[in-house]
Amino acid sequence: MSTAQEKLQEQLAASFTPQLADNAAVLDQILGKSADMQQRELKLCGSSEYPGVCCFVDGLADTSIIEAILKALIVFGSDLHRDPAAMPTAEEICTTLMVNASAKPCRQVRDGIAGIVSGDTLVLIQGLDEAILVSSKGWKDRSIEEPSSENNVRGPRDGFTESIRTNTAHVRRRIKDPLLRFDATVVGTRTQTDINIAYIQDLVKEGLVEEVKRRLKRIKIDAILESGYIEELIEDAPLSPFNTVQSTERPDKVASALLEGRVAIFIDNTPVVLIVPTFFWQFIQAPDDYYNRYWVGSFFRCVRYLALIISLVLPSIYVMLVSFHHEMIPTSLALTIASGREVVPFPVLLEAIMLEIAFELMREAGLRMPKPIGQAVSIVGSLIIGQAAVAAGLVSPFMVIVVAITEISSFAIPSYSSSLALRIFRFPLLIASGTFGLLGFATVFFALMLHALSIRSFGESYMAPASPFRPSDQRDMLLRMPIWMMNDRPEFAQDTKRMGEQQMPTQQTRKGG
């Protein structure tokens, strides 16, 4: 630790003194002369013997709340003819003068500073050995919008924002259960990022909350700027491309996870909430599955499973078949492929890698550019370059179709982060298939499968409920069974019963019809 840090820690550990000048000097030394630091002087009850100062950060604190504080301390005190000497403690001032919803005495300099930089207002008054910390957070938030990366057709449109309290309120609004808990903690020595651990006390998997807290507690880092930082620091398989922590911007997804006995981790300054434990198959499930009728939900879930398989293996299988096992392709199809490849000078593996990389370039460029230009790049890339490449004989039309279907399939996977992992896996599979044929494909594919089977997410097997096989959880795996059939929560929940018996609607027979 540097000398400056040591000195800072020493100052933070100190308590406030009755001398206003000393306290103000300490604040000045710690906070410096930052442009956004404001100090508003006051006189308690209008008495010049009891000067004071309000400290707050401009932009973080709500000025109307600060005005209310000043009005209470200066005007109400005078109007009520209160004697400052009769209010010897901060507690007394809070209870008799102040009208703010949240105001509390504060003895430690550390707490005062933490409050100021979080948007609260610190009130220091001559003669008091405590300060008063008033909640005045009031910065400008982004309004609630539909999550851009998790669209749905039917269902709620609200998404999380960058404010942790707004986000927790979204969930509280959905689950009005008094046993819904939000445990607070702070991570990041410099950013002091607020983190809330949400769970339903009588449902959450036993020991899970403690495990989440333990993992958060062991984080020693200066800054948490986004939930990705926390995700990487608490996950079970840090070297794996698979994400073992689910992330979402949708409050309904979080509410659903909490009701299944899982834990959500809210992080301030990000609209992305983490959910643990998570399973591989959840990345294929979309909220629409549950909001539409179960036939529709099941059908589209099957389509997504197909998309998962295509996005992972289609280019590899194509390359493998064309390079090594062309006798496996039906004759008419083989002739069509061969005629398309006649003018292509590259081996099929190279052709596939070139197209895949070209597509990744277009995707990345489209993502980073301003939206209107991004769309233009996509159109130019996909239509013009694709057409030109085929016409120039650089790639075969069949390969363009294969890569296009693969990419479309990867976008059909609801979890964007998960589809990125699949993209990464596609390349070793492609290279192995193009180099060693079926042997290479099988070796890499089963190595991947072994790896996926070996992963855990907060004590739960990542590939559950398929492996290990859990019969009761199959109702919401490959197919989405009717709501009235899904009467059990996942096995790890404390209380697995989620609904009464015989919930299937029955047709009432009319009497005397």
Add this chain to the structure above:
Amino acid sequence: MTNQQTTRVQITSGMFIAMIVNLIFVKAIGVTQGVIARAVGQDMWLATLLGTLQGVAVMYITYVAIRKTPNLDFMALSERLLGKWIAKVIALIIFLFFLAGFGPIMITFVYHLQEYFLPEAPLYLFIVAPLLVGLLGCFYGLEVMARLALVGLLFIFLLNVLIIMGSTNEFDIRNLLPVMENGFPRTFAASLNFDADWALATMLAAVVLPSVKNADKTGGKNGMIGIAASGLLTMIWPILEGAVLSAEVTSQYTVSCMKLARNAHMGHFLQRYEMIMIALYSIPVLFEVMFCIYATSISAAKIAGLKSNKAMIPIVSVILGCFGYWIVDDHFRAIDYLENYWPRIALPIAFGLPVLLLMLRLMLGKKLNKA
């Protein structure tokens, strides 16, 4: 105590059954049926059935030997009964058994893939690739291997569905007649070839049964279900091979299941889909390789007096790889080993070791209770 017991790995009954099926199925459907067809013609399925019944019996004996001390495998049990050095001898027998068993597994794997799909690829690729996957699986541990076996079981079901769908058009039951043409003794003698397949499964039980949940109560039942299920899933193939290809044709091939798979077709468009079937077949065969590495590493660790088998995994992989390469490098040697040597190694151990340990338990049971 072996490694998986100290780390308290627990596998479910379903996983245990799946492991048994995976271990038996791969060789039994093709390579073994070719050998049996050469001995008893169209009665392949009967020989498989007889072999299954024997397997069920030996699995039960294996379970009974372990039942009273469900936390001890054969090596740990023999240590308790007869001391450290005898346990090392038992471990050496198990090591040699799985080393010898690796030969037929490699014959199955290599001759399927190299001869039918990649004839120009060098042989060492077919040895190194499965060993690498097996090594990885072994490092992940028994639980992950068991989960893979569960996926493998699903793939075996799909494989059987595909072969049935593709073969029913040419199914001619007359090819399976007359039944028991060669008489019971010859059919029974031929069933010993299938016995050499389930021998791997009973030895698997001898090593992993202590890691199965409630092994003392349901281990025997699950083991027997595993053998019976393997027998039923396997029997579909000799029936199809006999009825579709005929016993005469089946007996001409080392890997007769591939001939059947190549023959299968659905409609006019999908004339060949054996590659899909081989893809489904890959998990069970890789599981076999993986389990051989696991069992030999466990027994080698016991012989060397190591607490963990992890250090032995690369060493035994090299030994297995060299042996496998030597076996499959020469077709005549491979077939000779498969038909003559492997049953002579497998059967005495698979039948003898459980019976020996059961007798020792009966004679020295008091010693075990005192310990």
